Amino acid sequence: MLAVSSLLLVAGYACSTAAPAAGSLRLVSSARADVYMYSDTCNVYVVRDADAAILINLGDGGVLDHLAEIGVAHVDWILFTDHHREQCQGAPRLDRNRTKVAAPRDEQPLFETPQEFRRWRPKLSDAHTVHGASYVRPPAEPIRIDRPLDDGDVFEWRGRRFECLATPGHSPGGMSYVFGEGDRRCVFSGGVMYDGARLTNWFDTEWDYGFGKGLDALLASVDRLARLEPVEAYPAQGPIVRDAAAQLRRYHERLTAFRPDYLRGYPVQDLTKRTKVNPIVRPTPIPQIVQVTPHLYKFSDQLAGKNFAIIIADSGRGLLLDCGLFPEALLHDLIRDMQTHLGLKGIDALWINHMHGDHFTLGAELKRRFGVRIWTLDRIVDKVENPLRYDYCALITSYNPAYEGLKVDRPLGDGEVVDWEGLKLHVDWMPGQTEFGNCLWLELDGRRIAFTGDNLFGDPSDPTQNDHEAVVARNSAVFDEGYVLGSRYLRDLKPDIIMGAHNVLMTDPARFVERYHDWSQRIVARYRELLPDENYEYGFDPFWVSAYPYRVDLEAAGSGSVAVTVRNFRDRPQRHEVRLRLPPGLVAEPAVLEGTVEPRSRRTFTVRLTADPTKIGPGVQIVPFDITLDGVRKGQLFDFLVQARRTEP
Numbered sequence: 001m002l003a004v005s006s007l008l009l010v011a012g013y014a015c016s017t018a019a020p021a022a023g024s025l026r027l028v029s030s031a032r033a034d035v036y037m038y039s040d041t042c043n044v045y046v047v048r049d050a051d052a053a054i055l056i057n058l059g060d061g062g063v064l065d066h067l068a069e070i071g072v073a074h075v076d077w078i079l080f081t082d083h084h085r086e087q088c089q090g091a092p093r094l095d096r097n098r099t100k101v102a103a104p105r106d107e108q109p110l111f112e113t114p115q116e117f118r119r120w121r122p123k124l125s126d127a128h129t130v131h132g133a134s135y136v137r138p139p140a141e142p143i144r145i146d147r148p149l150d151d152g153d154v155f156e157w158r159g160r161r162f163e164c165l166a167t168p169g170h171s172p173g174g175m176s177y178v179f180g181e182g183d184r185r186c187v188f189s190g191g192v193m194y195d196g197a198r199l200t201n202w203f204d205t206e207w208d209y210g211f212g213k214g215l216d217a218l219l220a221s222v223d224r225l226a227r228l229e230p231v232e233a234y235p236a237q238g239p240i241v242r243d244a245a246a247q248l249r250r251y252h253e254r255l256t257a258f259r260p261d262y263l264r265g266y267p268v269q270d271l272t273k274r275t276k277v278n279p280i281v282r283p284t285p286i287p288q289i290v291q292v293t294p295h296l297y298k299f300s301d302q303l304a305g306k307n308f309a310i311i312i313a314d315s316g317r318g319l320l321l322d323c324g325l326f327p328e329a330l331l332h333d334l335i336r337d338m339q340t341h342l343g344l345k346g347i348d349a350l351w352i353n354h355m356h357g358d359h360f361t362l363g364a365e366l367k368r369r370f371g372v373r374i375w376t377l378d379r380i381v382d383k384v385e386n387p388l389r390y391d392y393c394a395l396i397t398s399y400n401p402a403y404e405g406l407k408v409d410r411p412l413g414d415g416e417v418v419d420w421e422g423l424k425l426h427v428d429w430m431p432g433q434t435e436f437g438n439c440l441w442l443e444l445d446g447r448r449i450a451f452t453g454d455n456l457f458g459d460p461s462d463p464t465q466n467d468h469e470a471v472v473a474r475n476s477a478v479f480d481e482g483y484v485l486g487s488r489y490l491r492d493l494k495p496d497i498i499m500g501a502h503n504v505l506m507t508d509p510a511r512f513v514e515r516y517h518d519w520s521q522r523i524v525a526r527y528r529e530l531l532p533d534e535n536y537e538y539g540f541d542p543f544w545v546s547a548y549p550y551r552v553d554l555e556a557a558g559s560g561s562v563a564v565t566v567r568n569f570r571d572r573p574q575r576h577e578v579r580l581r582l583p584p585g586l587v588a589e590p591a592v593l594e595g596t597v598e599p600r601s602r603r604t605f606t607v608r609l610t611a612d613p614t615k616i617g618p619g620v621q622i623v624p625f626d627i628t629l630d631g632v633r634k635g636q637l638f639d640f641l642v643q644a645r646r647t648e649p
Contacts, residue, residue, distance in 0.1 A: 041635025061090020081190025106173025169218025210470025585616030
C-alpha cells in the first residue's frame with residue numbers, strides 16, 4: 001500500500017459536502033499526514049508533513065497567510081491541475097527560491113508564455129482558439145514550471161506518492177492527482193467535475209466550432225476516473241465530491257445524453273454531396289449559379305459552403321445577400337457573366353447577415369471595384385467596422401491579415417422596411433448562432449423568402465436532424481435570447497423558403513423550424529441540468545464581464561478609456577466587485593468596480609487607462625478581471641488586452 005494511503009478516509013470519517021467558506025482553512029482528512037482545504041478563487045488543498053507542505057493549486061495565494069495556523073513553515077511544491085487563472089493567480093506571492101512548481105507538461109507553454117495565447121491580430125488557425133477566439137485562460141504573467149508532469153508519472157514527496165493522470169476536457173492538458181488504492185482511492189480532480197455530477201463551467205470545454213472535441217475529451221476523462229472507483233474527489237471548485245465513482249458514472253451519462261443535442265445538427269461533410277436536387281432549382285448559363293425563383297439566384301452545389309445569393313430586379317439592379325469565402329477573380333467573372341446572361345446592370349448593396357467575416361470577405365472589393373453599398377442591422381455595425389475591438393469568433397480580421405473592418409453605408413433598425421426596386425425588404429433582429437444577427441425577408445415571386453444566415457442548417461426531409469448549425473458560446477449566443485428567441489421568430493414568420501448561408505436552401509421548411517424550436521428549448525434544459533449556478537448563463541457565457549474595446553492600444557497616446565460591462569442574468573439585483581489586475585506600468589482609474597446591477601440587465605463602467613512606456617512591458621499585456629459575484633469569489637475569469645510598447649522586431 002502506498003504511504004499516501006495515510007491521507008485517505010478512515011472508518012467513521014465523514015466529510016461535509018457543503019461549499020467551503022471563503023477564506024477558511026479546514027481539515028478534510030487526517031491520519032499520519034493531514035489534508036486541509038482553503039477556498040478563495042478556487043479550492044486549495046494543503047498536504048502537511050510536520051512543518052512542510054505541498055499545495056494542490058494556489059488560488060489567490062491567501063492560503064499562504066494561514067499556513068502558520070496549522071504549523072506549516074514552508075511550502076515545498078505546488079501541483080497545478082491546469083492553467084486556469086483562478087487556480088494560479090497568486091503565483092507572484094511565492095518565494096520561488098523555496099517553493100517549486102509542477103504542472104502538466106501539455107500546459108507548460110500556457111504557464112510559461114501566456115502572452116502567446118492572446119493575439120493582437122488573431123487568425124483562425126491560432127492554437128487553442130475557436131475560430132480565432134481564445135478558449136484558454138492563462139496567467140497574466142509567466143509562471144516557471146520546475147517539473148513538467150506526464151500522464152502516468154508518480155510525484156513523490158516525503159514518502160507520499162501521487163499518480164498523475166491526464167484528464168483533459170475542462171482544460172486542454174488538465175491533470176488529476178490520484179492517491180491511495182483499492183476502496184480508499186481518492187483524487188484531486190481539478191475542474192473535471194463539480195459536485196452533483198455537473199460541469200464546472202461550459203466555456204472552458206468549448207474547443208471548436210460545434211464538433212465536440214473538448215466534450216469528447218471530457219467524456220473520456222470522466223470515464224477514466226470512474227473506472228478507478230474513487231471514494232472521494234477533491235475538485236478545484238465547489239464542495240468535496242462524496243460517492244465520487246457513482247457521481248462520475250452519472251456525470252458520464254448526462255454528458256452522453258447532452259452530446260447529440262450539442263453537436264452540429266447536420267452532417268457537415270455531406271454538405272457538398274447532395275443526392276437530391278431541389279425541384280425548384282433551375283440551371284443557368286453560368287455553371288456556378290442556379291435560379292431559385294425568377295428573381296433569386298444562388299451558388300450551385302459545386303460551390304456549396306461558400307456565401308453568395310443575389311436578387312436581380314426587373315430593372316436589372318442587384319442586391320447581394322452575403323458574399324465571401326471565394327476568390328476575387330471568381331467574383332469578377334461572376335459579375336461579368338451575370339451581366340451577359342442574367343441581365344444584371346449593377347449591384348446596389350451587399351446585405352450582411354451577421355458579424356462573421358466569412359459572410360463579407362469580398363465586401364471591400366465590391367465597394368472599391370463596383371461601388372456597392374454595405375447594409376446590415378445597426379447592432380452589427382461596429383463588429384463589421386471595428387472587429388479588433390472584440391474577442392468573438394470568426395471576425396473578418398481572422399480570415400486574412402490584410403483584412404480590416406468594412407465601412408457600413410446604411411445601418412438598419414430592427415423592424416425597418418426598405419423599399420428597393422418595388423420590393424419591401426423587412427429587416428429584423430434574429431439571434432441564434434450569435435446575438436449579432438438579423439433576418440432579411442420579403443415577398444418575392446409569390447413566396448415569402450427568409451434569409452437566415454447560419455442559424456439553422458440541414459435537410460428538412462430528414463426527421464433525425466435537429467437543425468441547428470453550431471452552439472458556440474464565443475459567438476455571444478445565450479440561448480434564451482438566442483436560439484430560443486430566433487426559432488420562435490421563424491415559427492411566427494412562417495416562410496415558404498429559407499435561404500440559409502453557405503448555399504443552404506430549404507423549401508417547405510415548417511416542420512424543420514418546429515424541430516429547430518423544440519431543440520432550442522431542449523438544449524437549454526440540458527445546460528440547466530449540467531451547470532451548477534441557478535442561472536446557467538454564468539457558466540456558459542464568457543462575456544458576462546467584458547471590455548470594450550477588447551484590445552486597447554496605448555502606444556501613441558499613452559492613455560485611453562475602456563468600457564467594462566457587467567451583466568446580470570438573475571431575476572434579482574446582483575452585487576459585484578470587479579478588480580483589474582494591472583501589469584507594472586499601467587494605471588487604471590478606477591481600478592475597482594463595485595456596484596449593483598438590476599435584474600436581467602447590464603451596467604457599464606468607464607475606466608481610464610494610463611501607461612508608462614518606461615515601465616510597461618513590450619507587446620501584448622493581459623489585464624484580467626478578478627470577479628466577486630454576490631459575495632462569492634470567482635477570480636480572474638475574463639480579461640482584455642493592452643499594448644503600449646511594440647515588441648522589438
